Amino acid sequence: MKFAMKFAALAVGSALSVSALAQNKPIEIQMWMGLTGLGGETLTKYGEEFNKMQSEYKVTVSFKGQYPEQRAAAVAAFRAGNPPHIMQMFDAGSGDMMGAKSAIVPVSDVFKRAGMQFNAADFIAPARGYYGTKDGSLLSMPFNVSTAVLFYNKDAFKKAGLDANKPPATWPELAAAAKKIRSTNAANCGFTTTWLAWIQLEQFGARHNIGLGTQSNGRAGLNAELNFASNPAFVKQVQTIVDMQKEKTFDYKGRSNDASAAFQNGECAMITQSSGAMGGYVRDAKFDWGVAPLPYWPDAKGAPYATTVGGASLWVFNAPNRSAAEFKGVAKFLDYLRSVPVMTDWAKTTGFLPATNAAFKYLTDEGFYAQNPRAAVAIGTLANGKQGEHTGGYRFGRWTEIRDFYHEEVEKALQGKQTAKEAVENAQKRGNAALRQFEKTASTN
Amino acid sequence: MDRRVIFNNKFLPYLLLAPQLAVTIVFFFWPAGQAIQMSVMEQDAFGLSKTFVGLANFKELFNDPEYLKTFWRTIIFSGAVALSALVPALLFALMAERVVRGAMFYRTILVLPYAIAPAVAGVLWLFMFSPSVGIVAYWLKKLGIDWNPKLDGEDAMILVIMAAAWKQISYNFLFFLAGLQSIPKALLEAASIDGAGEWHKFRTIIFPLLSPVTFFLLVVNIVYAFFDTFGIIDAVTSGGPAKATEVLVYKVYYDGVVALNLGTSSAQSVILMAIVILLTAVQFRYVERKVHY
Numbered sequence: 242m243k244f245a246m247k248f249a250a251l252a253v254g255s256a257l258s259v260s261a262l263a264q265n266k267p268i269e270i271q272m273w274m275g276l277t278g279l280g281g282e283t284l285t286k287y288g289e290e291f292n293k294m295q296s297e298y299k300v301t302v303s304f305k306g307q308y309p310e311q312r313a314a315a316v317a318a319f320r321a322g323n324p325p326h327i328m329q330m331f332d333a334g335s336g337d338m339m340g341a342k343s344a345i346v347p348v349s350d351v352f353k354r355a356g357m358q359f360n361a362a363d364f365i366a367p368a369r370g371y372y373g374t375k376d377g378s379l380l381s382m383p384f385n386v387s388t389a390v391l392f393y394n395k396d397a398f399k400k401a402g403l404d405a406n407k408p409p410a411t412w413p414e415l416a417a418a419a420k421k422i423r424s425t426n427a428a429n430c431g432f433t434t435t436w437l438a439w440i441q442l443e444q445f446g447a448r449h450n451i452g453l454g455t456q457s458n459g460r461a462g463l464n465a466e467l468n469f470a471s472n473p474a475f476v477k478q479v480q481t482i483v484d485m486q487k488e489k490t491f492d493y494k495g496r497s498n499d500a501s502a503a504f505q506n507g508e509c510a511m512i513t514q515s516s517g518a519m520g521g522y523v524r525d526a527k528f529d530w531g532v533a534p535l536p537y538w539p540d541a542k543g544a545p546y547a548t549t550v551g552g553a554s555l556w557v558f559n560a561p562n563r564s565a566a567e568f569k570g571v572a573k574f575l576d577y578l579r580s581v582p583v584m585t586d587w588a589k590t591t592g593f594l595p596a597t598n599a600a601f602k603y604l605t606d607e608g609f610y611a612q613n614p615r616a617a618v619a620i621g622t623l624a625n626g627k628q629g630e631h632t633g634g635y636r637f638g639r640w641t642e643i644r645d646f647y648h649e650e651v652e653k654a655l656q657g658k659q660t661a662k663e664a665v666e667n668a669q670k671r672g673n674a675a676l677r678q679f680e681k682t683a684s685t686n
Numbered sequence: 687m688d689r690r691v692i693f694n695n696k697f698l699p700y701l702l703l704a705p706q707l708a709v710t711i712v713f714f715f716w717p718a719g720q721a722i723q724m725s726v727m728e729q730d731a732f733g734l735s736k737t738f739v740g741l742a743n744f745k746e747l748f749n750d751p752e753y754l755k756t757f758w759r760t761i762i763f764s765g766a767v768a769l770s771a772l773v774p775a776l777l778f779a780l781m782a783e784r785v786v787r788g789a790m791f792y793r794t795i796l797v798l799p800y801a802i803a804p805a806v807a808g809v810l811w812l813f814m815f816s817p818s819v820g821i822v823a824y825w826l827k828k829l830g831i832d833w834n835p836k837l838d839g840e841d842a843m844i845l846v847i848m849a850a851a852w853k854q855i856s857y858n859f860l861f862f863l864a865g866l867q868s869i870p871k872a873l874l875e876a877a878s879i880d881g882a883g884e885w886h887k888f889r890t891i892i893f894p895l896l897s898p899v900t901f902f903l904l905v906v907n908i909v910y911a912f913f914d915t916f917g918i919i920d921a922v923t924s925g926g927p928a929k930a931t932e933v934l935v936y937k938v939y940y941d942g943v944v945a946l947n948l949g950t951s952s953a954q955s956v957i958l959m960a961i962v963i964l965l966t967a968v969q970f971r972y973v974e975r976k977v978h979y
Contacts, residue, residue, distance in 0.1 A: 313943045320733045337946070341732040486837075494818070495836045496926065503818055642945040652928035655837055678947075682730035 267299040270570045272327040273315055275308035275553065279520050280385065280591045287587075291577050298570035308334070308553070309641060315558070319344055324558035326571050329384065331553045333439070333640040335372065336459065338556055339380060340638050340683035346557045346568070348575065349378035354565065355572035363579070363597050367623050371550045371634035381554035382575055383596040385587070387517035388548040388623040389436070389444040391415070391536060394428065395529040397510035401427035408533035409511075412481060415536050419490035419511065428510040431490040433500040434482075435514045437651060438644035439551060440535070441478055442469070443635065447549035449474055449541045450629035458635035463680045465637065470669040474541060479651055479661035486655050493655050496648050515551055516619035519592025532618040534626075547626025549634045552593060585609075594620050638679030643672040718959060724952035731946035743953035752929070753937070753954075760933040763847065764911035770851040771907055772900070775858030780888075782859070783866045793863070800856035804914065808921030811849035835923065839930025842923045846931050849922055850915045858903050865899035866892070905969045909962065934958055 274284055281304055288302035305311040308331040318324045330338055338345055352359030361369055361379045368383035395405040401422045409415035419431025434440055446453050451472050456465035469475050485491035492509065494500030504512040505526050513535060522530060537545040555578070557571055577583060584600035587593060589609065595601045601620065604610060610617035626632070637643065647668040654664035725743055729736040747753045782792050799807070814822045817834050826833040835842040869892060877887050893900075916935050919925060925932035925940060932940065935958065942951030 309944050313946065316731050316946060337731060341730065341734055343734055344732045493834075493837045496924075499836070506818070508818055639945065639947075642947070645944075649926075649928040652837065652926065656839060656928065658928075678728075679730075682728060682735055 270300045271325040272302045273305045273325040274329040275311040329553045336636045336638040346559045347380045348382045355569040367550045381556045383554045385552040386594040386596045387515045387552040389440045389535045391533040394510040397428040401425040411539045412536045422510045430492040430509040432511040433494045433509040435500045438647040440513045447632045449544045450546040452631045459637040467669045467672045470666045517593045532615040534622040546629045547632045548622045639675045646671040721952045721955045725956045728949045743949045764908045766847045767850045767911035768907035771854035775855045779862035797856045804917030805921045808918040812922045865896045
């Protein structure tokens with residue numbers, strides 16, 4: 242114990258001396274991100290540019306591992322009393338962040354405290370619905386916004402005798418195209434998917450306007466229960482993939498972004514993927530490819546609806562030792578990130594969607610979408626698609642884990658160890674158990 | 687008898703012990719104490735609310751069929767790793783001992799994998815066996831074997847067992863070689879004069895005399911498979927597909943770091959701690975005694 246005290250004394254001492262030094266130095270603002278590759282490089286560049294523009298604050302953007310690892314690191318830092326000022330958190334972690342009310346400061350408040358103007362309505366409607374509260378303020382600032390789309394290899398389509406300018410719009414069409422591609426051997430794999438739960442559960446739900454759970458998909462209360470298994474559409478979708486896997490027109494290539502390489506190297510002719518992957522394909526894919534909206538079931542009532550928001554948003558952490566000046570610096574940097582030049586540059590470089598209406602308008606007026614029809618597809622299905630009760634996103638605690646339940650159960654179905662119905666039901670059952678635990682720990686703080 | 691004479695100063699022995707004790711306290715007792723404390727609490731990820739729940743986390747674990755499955759999976763995994771690391775190592779040691787010319791060369795080559803970091807070893811195997819780009823996967827496909835560790839749980843399990851065992855073969859090899867060299871040559875020569883064949887000699891002389899080494903290695907290998915294979919599993923399969931390669935230590939990581947479910951994760955580490963204490967006790971009790979044959 243003595244050692245612990247000494248250790249703590251040493252830590253406090255050095256922290257004090259650092260803050261004493263900071264009187265003349267610029268105020269440090271730490272931002273942690275979970276992006277690699279092109280996205281990570283670009284975001285780091287914005288931090289450096291901001292530092293050059295002014296001398297009051299010094300922003301450091303650092304990579305702390307992919308989203309789940311970075312989240313764990315931030316949580317550990319918070320528990321130790323020194324979280325980063327800003328953290329980028331992927332969509333699935335939003336519910337957890339919202340459950341930890343005293344750990345965060347809503348971005349709307351951050352701007353208010355800094356005396357700066359902030360209007361939630363400046364952000365595109367789908368993102369506003371996803372990251373906002375009922376009273377219209379924003380909890381986190383949407384930054385890298387994406388949605389699910391279908392990428393397809395035009396060369397493979399031509400080789401298979403398919404119309405390269407008419408990508409499959411529905412799931413039956415996609416299955417038929419995959420079959421054709423395999424029977425003509427135009428590619429070794431017809432269709433694969435990244436982000437299994439995000440695309441086949443969450444985005445699929447929005448596309449058909451089917452809810453995932455009660456309490457407005459978890460947004461109205463912590464007592465929300467998942468009920469997606471009661472809708473046969475989710476079972477049908479899993480069954481479709483299982484059947485396609487059996488006849489080798491679909492190949493399962495692993496969780497998260499694992500399958501992406503199989504499209505990029507030409508092995509798979511079609512992939513459902515985040516629109517944020519576009520920048521990488523522009524740079525690295527050595528064949529002609531196109532983008533199409535996420536397929537839907539034509540027999541579903543009213544389909545297709547809009548897809549929903551994915552990607553990540555920026556959260557501001559609260560900590561006992563945070564000064565008003567630091568929060569002001571945070572607001573200034575966030576203000577820089579949401580500015581039209583940064584947002585448009587971000588969208589053009591990475592393929593993510595512009596998070597603000599102004600940036601979207603700028604890009605449209607400039608003719609960017611007219612010249613880049615591939616980039617227009619995602620914003621089309623997200624912002625201009627038909628909105629319904631269940632297209633505005635969901636908010637459940639421990640969703641990262643619940644997604645993995647879904648992954649595991651569907652993997653078991655793909656292995657032939659259980660039926661599609663069992664897979665969806667088990668995922669829901671395990672998900673609800675996690676939600677009940679979350680409700681217990683989250684509602685008491 | 688009168689060893690105390692060496693230290694005239696009363697405090698010197700404690701002073702000399704202090705660095706080691708400090709390391710043990712900071713890196714073992716402190717975190718272990720925290721794990722025990724957290725295993726009886728239920729809390730949210732940020733530590734904003736903490737409630738004492740007694741042994742509820744443990745109860746929940748043992749009522750969870752998934753956890754019990756993980757237990758069995760770990761036993762199978764450890765057994766397979768130990769076996770596939772011990773048998774080839776013994777074989778190599780037997781062969782290396784016979785080599786007269788270039789013995790050092792062969793020995794160095796055989797020991798080399800031990801110097802490779804677990805994650806690197808994992809990535810090596812991952813690449814060789816990756817269904818899309820791996821060379822071995824390509825050969826398997828040529829042979830008509832449907833190989834997909836991304837989807838097939840058994841394929842994935844075989845892959846992590848091979849990767850984990852491969853690294854440990856070198857370590858076992860060293861011990862077996864040393865064990866073989868300490869067997870009195872006179873015994874083997876006497877057996878040869880009596881007309882014993884190679885197999886007979888191995889069965890009746892070499893293997894029994896190697897048994898203390900083998901037992902020691904068995905325990906060490908099981909401990910290795912239980913606790914040190916995290917890096918390999920994380921790099922090769924991340925515990926998937928569908929938990930097919932999730933062993934106890936990986937589940938601790940997943941539940942604690944990815945799912946941020948700290949109570950359950952801590953309870954699992956406490957259970958693992960009990961297992962490692964038990965294994966060490968077994969080793970000390972039996973190996974130490976048997977070593978004096």
